[in-house]
Amino acid sequence: MFKLRSYQQETIDKVYQSMRSGHRRIVVQQPPRTGKTVIMAEIARKTTAKGNRVMFIIHRKEVLEQAIETFKLQGVDMNLTTMGMVQTLTRRINQLDKPQLILVDEAHHALAKSYLNILDAFPNAYVLYFTATPIRTGHDQLDKIADDIVTGKSIKWLTGHHFLAPFHYYGLGDIDRSKLRKSNGDYSSESMDQAISHEIYGHIVEQYQRLAKGKQAVVYCHSIESAKKITQQFEQAGITAAEVDGNTEVALRDELVQKFRDQKLTILANVNLFTEGVDLPNVDCVIMARPTSSLALYLQFSMRCLNPRKGKTAIIIDHVDNFLTFGLPNNDRNWSEAIVTKDKRKAKLSTENGPAIAQCNYCFGTFYRDQIVDDCCPLCGHELKKKTKDYKIVNVDLQEIKENQAVNHRKAMIQKILSDQVMANVADKSVGQLHTLKEFQAYAKLHSYSPGWAWYQFNNRRKKKW
Structure with a gap:
């Protein structure tokens, strides 16, 4: 059985308090890398110990297998538990035992019809919607299906109390973001092809060697072709690397992931795989080689390397300037506001309401302006230039672009290029x-x-x- 951390027990206590207040469908927000499945398992244990039935819903097989193992280790009565992928459960609704409690993992997906079919079939059940990022890319938000939200500790608090590793964040800008176009809730593959500089493949290896040499790293790529190219670049530099994607044979994918866990691989490049739930405990560096317009994906990408270890400082290398859209991973975010459906969502959970960000051209470190001490970069100590009227010039040739300036900046840039x-x-x-x-x-x-x-x-x- 897992020994609960203080913040995990606090989240459980807040869930039961919400239930006692009369709420029956509750969003439970818990940051990535903080043991969300353990919290669910403990709630399931308490529920089945009273003879009540539990249903657990998830949408990915790998996450389901890990969750089943966690539930068993936590002492959940599996005879009173139904655990399955939403795609399977929605086809078997009529054969399912009636649960008193439904646990939905990665619940920012829960407005999909397949989830709603299951939830509507059991209207009297309590429902807990677990997610690290309770915000959706579409119009409708989770208030459509929930009546309360319980929020976990902030990333800053978790880092300060050693439950997450501290990190250094580097933004390298191998992208023309004006070329990005959205499709199905995120940037289209075609627009990412056009926006990402072809020089990125060499830069990724160079900057990894400069900033994170020897650290195990996961690279997030936008296409299979780019993932393979990046893997080749690492191999040519004498660094062990492998590429996995949705087309990789399951047996081979499992073998490569295990080699990475066993520290026999240094670099694991992937396409849309290592986001939600998959356990890779020894990642010390994340390399973002794909942009995203999804806050959920951004946090899953950037926080993949934040599992703590004594003396560890994680390295996040952002080649595509995702921080311009979302700020740094540890920005404080108003999740209670995020679940509210609005006709015109203006309050995006990005940097516009967060602290100002600056960047050092000497080391490309990206940090909050209030971290600057004696006009020097807090990461490398290099002297930064003084403030100007609208932005902070940092060491000659890079500047902070505030979130509310980014769109106008790009439009003006395009006009200048054309003329x-x-x-x-x-x-x-x-x-x-x-x-x-x-x-x-x-x-x-x-x-x-x-x-x-x-x-x-x-x-x-x-x-x-x-």
Whole structure:
């Protein structure tokens, strides 16, 4: 049996308090990597110990298998428990024993028709909707099916109390986000192909070696082709790596995942696999090579490496600037507001209501502005430039772009590119690829830098050549 952590017991106590207050369908928010399944197992144990039946619903086979094992270890009476994938249970509704309690895992999916078919069949059951991110990409939110929400401890609190590992976050910007287009709730694969720089494949290995060399890392990719290319780049650098995706044979996928768990693989590149529930305890680094418009996916990506260990500091490498949309993983978020359906959802849980973010060009570290000490980067100690009117210039050539500036910034950038051929030529280049003064000046205009920036960079480059 698992010994409950203090915050897990607190969540359970709050659930029962909500039930005693008359609520019957309750959202239970618990951050990733904090033992959500253990909490469910303990509630199921208490329920079956009183002779009441429990039903557990999930949508992925791997997560189901792990949950069954956890329930057994926690002492749940499995004779009074039905556990299954939603796809299976919805076809067998008429044969299912009537539960007194239904536990829905990854419940941000629970407005789908298959879930509703099951929930509607047992209207008298208590329902607990467990999720790390109780917000959906569509219009309707979880208040359509729930009457209360219980929120877990914040990520900052969990980190401060050593239940999650601290992290360093690096944003590297190998993407033109103006090319991203949404389809079915997230960016389309085609638009990600167009937006992501082809140079990313080499950059990923270079930056991994600079920032996280030797650490076991999971790479999140947007396509099978990109995952395979990234894997090849690591292998060419002499780093053990493997690629897994939905088309990988189950036996081979299980074998590769086990090799990673046994620390016989350093890098595991994947496409849409290691998001919800799958247990990979020894990840110390996450590399995001795909953008997402889903907060749920972003937190699953970025927090995959936050399992704690004494002395551990996790490394999050964001090549696609997801932090511009969502801030850092430990932003405080108003989950009670998130479950409310609105005609026009304006209060997105991103950086617009969170603390300002700055970035250091020397190490590419991304951090909250209030972490800056003596005008120096809190990650590498490099001196940062002073504040300007609208944003914080950080070490010459990168700047913080506030969430409410990002869209206007991109629109203005596109207009400038269309009207200036030199800008068009430098639009996809990094600062290191610029050579002439005109290129530096065009780059400065494109990114709204001061005129002095171009002179400084050009003269600095010439001095280095001499």
